Amino acid sequence: AEQFDRELLDRLYSLTNIIRSISKTKNGATYLANRLRDKRAMLYFAQASTRTYLSFKTACDIMGINCTDVRDTSTSSEVKGESFSDTIRTFSSYFDFVIMRHPEESHAEKAAWVVNSSDRPVPILNAGSGKDQHPTQALLDMYTLRRSFEKNGGMDGKTIMMAGDLNRGRTVRSLSKLLCLFPGVKIIFSAPAGFGMRDDVLQFLDKENVKYIVTEEFVPHLSKADAVYMTRIQDEHDKNDGTTSKRSYDDFSLKFEHLSLLKPFCAILHPLPRRDELDPKIDNDPRAKYWRQERNGMWTRAALIAMTGGAEPQIQNYWRDLSL
Ligand code: CP
Numbered sequence: 001a002e003q004f005d006r007e008l009l010d011r012l013y014s015l016t017n018i019i020r021s022i023s024k025t026k027n028g029a030t031y032l033a034n035r036l037r038d039k040r041a042m043l044y045f046a047q048a049s050t051r052t053y054l055s056f057k058t059a060c061d062i063m064g065i066n067c068t069d070v071r072d073t074s075t076s077s078e079v080k081g082e083s084f085s086d087t088i089r090t091f092s093s094y095f096d097f098v099i100m101r102h103p104e105e106s107h108a109e110k111a112a113w114v115v116n117s118s119d120r121p122v123p124i125l126n127a128g129s130g131k132d133q134h135p136t137q138a139l140l141d142m143y144t145l146r147r148s149f150e151k152n153g154g155m156d157g158k159t160i161m162m163a164g165d166l167n168r169g170r171t172v173r174s175l176s177k178l179l180c181l182f183p184g185v186k187i188i189f190s191a192p193a194g195f196g197m198r199d200d201v202l203q204f205l206d207k208e209n210v211k212y213i214v215t216e217e218f219v220p221h222l223s224k225a226d227a228v229y230m231t232r233i234q235d236e237h238d239k240n241d242g243t244t245s246k247r248s249y250d251d252f253s254l255k256f257e258h259l260s261l262l263k264p265f266c267a268i269l270h271p272l273p274r275r276d277e278l279d280p281k282i283d284n285d286p287r288a289k290y291w292r293q294e295r296n297g298m299w300t301r302a303a304l305i306a307m308t309g310g311a312e313p314q315i316q317n318y319w320r321d322l323s324l
Helices: 006-023 028-033 051-062 084-094 107-116 135-148 170-179 199-207 219-224 256-261 280-284 290-308 312-323
Strands: 040-045 066-070 097-102 124-129 159-163 186-190 211-215 227-230 267-269
Touching: 006 028, 006 135, 006 290, 006 312, 028 051, 040 051, 040 084, 051 066, 051 097, 051 124, 051 135, 051 290, 084 097, 084 107, 097 107, 107 124, 124 135, 124 290, 135 170, 135 227, 135 267, 135 290, 159 170, 159 219, 170 199, 186 219, 199 211, 219 256, 256 280, 267 290, 290 312
Parallel strands: 040 066, 040 097, 097 124, 159 186, 159 227, 186 211, 227 267
Antiparallel strands: none
């Protein structure tokens, strides 16, 4: 997430809107599908995923990219002892993009170092790395927040409340870093004792002069938020003892009866998948943006792929000509 500055984020926001709009025009889908038709992508998912995998795959389809995946790493020559570096170099031998999710932190960053110093550098797109980062999720979260606040004064100065297992939630870590790019944004980190946001992110926010509060209360803060970003317990990171999955998160769950406490235009977000922390009865409330957020993932990732694949100027020119 630190790779994005405001200018790049604004470009991505604009390109995402343009791609969405073009796709709805006559021949628009065909135009988009011809932009990167000669390109190939490797989807290397060494960790479970539904929506990140599917939205990246669909985003590639939109841009006309041919995809291959590795989702079961027991079929990779890594089981024969091949190093991660050699595996990544092999991907870059055959593919023009590597989209990767990995249980270890910084794996995408390491992959980028490997391919950038090779004779065939290709873009590496981080689809989630360990407990550390999920930057493309943060990009689609930002897109959803900005769209939600378009008619309510924009992002600047808004209060974003993040709740749940913030200690191990990689989406909130990446999102916190992108929120620094908007003047006056305040963050409420609401988590049970022992599950709060880690110090490295708080230090990052301090350096960027972002105001935040850290609290072990949930309900008393709901009325202050312009957006409530719920997260689930990340007990897949338990060390085989299931300790945290036995804990009750009832006090950090958004329930139907809490809706009356929220501001009238408050955006409710969740990266999904959810468990009990977000009541399905909320789904039909106009403030619930999480299914739209999920769909925005496909468009944001299509824009990111178009940008990294060099198709951005053509698409912008095409849209400008259509709009004249
Ligand atoms: N939000 C998210 O990363 O979901 P998946 O694990 O289903 O990809």
